[in-house]
Amino acid sequence: MFWISLFFIGACFGSFFNVVIYRLPLNESIIKGRSYCPNCYHQLSWYDLLPIISYLCLKGRCRYCLKKIGISHLVIEVIGGILFVYCFYQYDLYKMIIVYFIAMVLLVIALIDLKTFNIYDITIFILFILTIIYRLLTSFDILDMIAGSLVISSLMMGINIFIKDGFGIGDIELMFVSGILLGFNNIIIAFMIAIITGGIYSLFLLLLKKTTMHSYIPFAPFLTGAIFFMLQYDNIFIF
Ligand SMILES: [Zn+2]
Numbered sequence: 001m002f003w004i005s006l007f008f009i010g011a012c013f014g015s016f017f018n019v020v021i022y023r024l025p026l027n028e029s030i031i032k033g034r035s036y037c038p039n040c041y042h043q044l045s046w047y048d049l050l051p052i053i054s055y056l057c058l059k060g061r062c063r064y065c066l067k068k069i070g071i072s073h074l075v076i077e078v079i080g081g082i083l084f085v086y087c088f089y090q091y092d093l094y095k096m097i098i099v100y101f102i103a104m105v106l107l108v109i110a111l112i113d114l115k116t117f118n119i120y121d122i123t124i125f126i127l128f129i130l131t132i133i134y135r136l137l138t139s140f141d142i143l144d145m146i147a148g149s150l151v152i153s154s155l156m157m158g159i160n161i162f163i164k165d166g167f168g169i170g171d172i173e174l175m176f177v178s179g180i181l182l183g184f185n186n187i188i189i190a191f192m193i194a195i196i197t198g199g200i201y202s203l204f205l206l207l208l209k210k211t212t213m214h215s216y217i218p219f220a221p222f223l224t225g226a227i228f229f230m231l232q233y234d235n236i237f238i239f
Contacts, residue, residue, distance in 0.1 A: 007081040011051035014080020025116045040065035051077040098134045106224035113220035119170025131181040148179035152191045178227045186230040193226035
């Protein structure tokens, strides 16, 4: 029962981040205004907003206009729940809260980039604040933080000099802040993982002829995935 409650709390946060992912690109306030259906604009009641349960009861449709709600809604709520349970199991209380919100902000960055090809400054700023708190709770090694922030972000800027439209400015900002989070060694490994996985993905798309050499692929999902992996790597595999 205890773990189910934890999962449900995490799913509620997931539901909140769904709102963030939807409203941020539209420049709408995230806290003000009740939730509404993006199709018929009908205000939603509390029983429409129960994470996971509402979605399943309504079979993924709006109660009022019956328009299908994207499966991503459900997926984010489930991921929110799983991550909450995982973080609770893995960390002490303070660190758990910080790591959970870092993970969710990374997820928001990845999904908004997928949707809009854009990374919003406010999400980077929140990641920065969480990063500083995380570092205060773990090891506040200033030199490692500075070196980590600069190593990959400056490399990306260097590459951009030679390749026009190489990396987006948002990707570079993301690696700057994540460098503070992970430190010098791990940010380099995270970047390599992102390059390799992103490269394999692009190659697949090219082979399937779903893309051309000149089209743009959102890179943030690969970066954020690798960043979260390396954050865990440090925690799970202590040599
Ligand atoms: Zn509706």
